[in-house]
Amino acid sequence: MSRLSPAGRALAGRLPAGGGRLAVAALVQSLGIGLFMASSMAFYTRFVGLSAEQVGVGLAAAGVVALGASLLGGELADRYGARRVLALLYCGRAVCCAGYGFVHGFWQFVALTLAAVAVDRSAPAVLQALVAASVDEQRERTGLLAVLNVVRNAGLGIGAIAAGGALVTGTLFGYRITLGCVALAFLVAAVLVLRVPEHGVARRPERRRDRQLPTAGRQPADRQPGERLLPDGRYLVLTGLNFLLTFFDSLLLVAMPVWVLEHTDAPAVTVSVLFAVNTGLVVLLQIPVSRFADGLRRAGRMVRWAGAVLALGSLGFAAAGACRGWPSIGWLVLAVIALSLGEVIASTAGWELSIALAPAQRRGRYLSVFNLGLSAERVLGPLVVTGALIGLGTAGWAAAAAVFLGAGLASERVALGSWRQPDEPPDGQPHGQPDGPPERQPAEPPPATEALAN
Known part of the structure; x- marks a missing residue:
């Protein structure tokens, strides 16, 4: 022990x-x-x-x-x-x-x-x-x-x-x-x-038995959605949108230092201070913000908020490059605060949505595809922000804001079921429900005090 x-x-x-x-x-x-x-x-x-x-x-x-x-x-x-x-x-x-x-x-x-x-x-x-x-x-x-x-x-x-x-x-x-x-x-x-207890471990269904003993309301094993090589279209679209939202990582690690040193008159030590601000906020806010991801609907609304906050952070960097002195430093601090909050919200929403929308028997495969977007951002992100965003200057930050805002809004629609394929669960329902028609639970209105969920 x-x-x-x-x-x-x-x-x-x-x-x-x-x-x-x-x-x-x-x-x-x-x-x-x-x-x-x-x-x-x-x-x-x-x-x-x-x-x-x-x-x-x-x-x-x-x-x-x-x-x-x-x-x-x-x-x-x-x-x-x-x-x-x-x-x-x-x-x-x-x-x-x-x-x-x-x-x-x-x-x-x-x-x-x-x-x-x-x-x-x-x-x-x-x-x-x-x-x-x-x-x-x-x-x-x-x-x-x-x-x-x-x-x-x-x-x-x-x-x-x-x-x-x-x-x-x-x-x-x-x-x-x-x-x-x-x-x-x-x-x-x-x-x-x-030593961690694991229950409900998914196992591959026995196809022969399923074919010989078909169950009412269940398709043969070889036709189950979980048997696809790739996740369903809804999940793939959400993965792509989350890939766009995770560009906050490259903005903080790559674009922010270059922008501060080459496009503002802030002292070089500002970069270290901004990294410290980001680290401190992520540590302080991650657990409290996670409490707002109470169910699929609220997680879907959180990802919309994440896109909006990340967009504000991008515009803050643009504003920092348009002024000098203390106002520029102030805009940089506000931009990093916004990106840090957006990072926390987007991460929390991504955890909940990626698990809730994955079928239990193929959860590992689905989550690997979802995390593939994160790995792709690590490879492509630095190239995009240095080759396009920084090169375009203020217009690049405005474009980043538009991408974040659009990705957040689209992610909410996809997560809550406004876009889905015919064989996907109904609005707001995750994969992996028991066999038979899923029970539709009335959506409870979120408390007025929980701003992130509204």
Whole structure:
């Protein structure tokens, strides 16, 4: 049994069964990722002998290949259970991290990075599938995902600070010890994940039995929507729209620093301050905002709000570039506040919608496709914002605002059933309902105090 601090025990006491172990696992493995991210570049260039360009090429190639490889994790989770698959992925990360300590050339680095990135990009969808399989109540499920996100962000920061030890020593032994600690962190996370209770594990239906014993109101197994290679059209459209909304990540990590340094007269230290503001707001707001995602309808309305808030943040950056001095800094702060709030709202709504609209027996596959949009944004986002948005200046930020606003409005319509295929559930109803006609529950009007849900 893992030992937690009093604060940790208090938090775990408010989490569903297994939530405490998942939170500790998220903290441990994020500490390892923070260690790795902060120290790996120096290790590659100093001891492996790679140039910065070679590292960039290897990481870019790995990111592209991982777009397809990440779908395998969801398929395996559907077949064998999310808990075992997630533990296996963490063990794979441990092997890859330990292996970096013995890389001696570019192609070894590329091969190992391909494996590491593929495993890394597969894990988020499998983690969501595990949360969905281990937590029945929707509010608790979304709350747990919010807690995991907060813990992960905190662990990344702490791990990055701890990496200073390897950077200070500057020795191969010190870097190998750091990589060993990262590998150990993933192994501990794998052990913790294996202790999370998982019920309702989806299994592939037996087709022969279904054909021989047809059930009233049920199609043959080979004609079930869950048997498609890809998710239904509604889910794919929502995935594409969420891909557009997740461009807040590239705006914050890539566009914001370039815009501040090259298009405003704000001091360079402003970039660090803005990153700190973003991190603090995400940590503070993620859990409270997750409480508004109470059901499919409210999550659908939240994604509309996310698009509107992200649009306001984009316009704030445009305003910052049109003035000088303190007004410019003020607009930058307001823009980052808006983007941070939009990030929190969009993430929370995306968690709920991606799980609620996925059929239970194919949840892993659906979530892998949904998270494929997030991986694609990591690859394409920096190219789009540097090649188009920054180049267009104020007009680029205005275009980004229009895209965010349109994606938010369209996502609400798709999520709430205004656009669907004939074989999809009725308005507002998620996949995975029991056989037979779904019971339509009257929609309860949201409380007037919950502004995000209205």
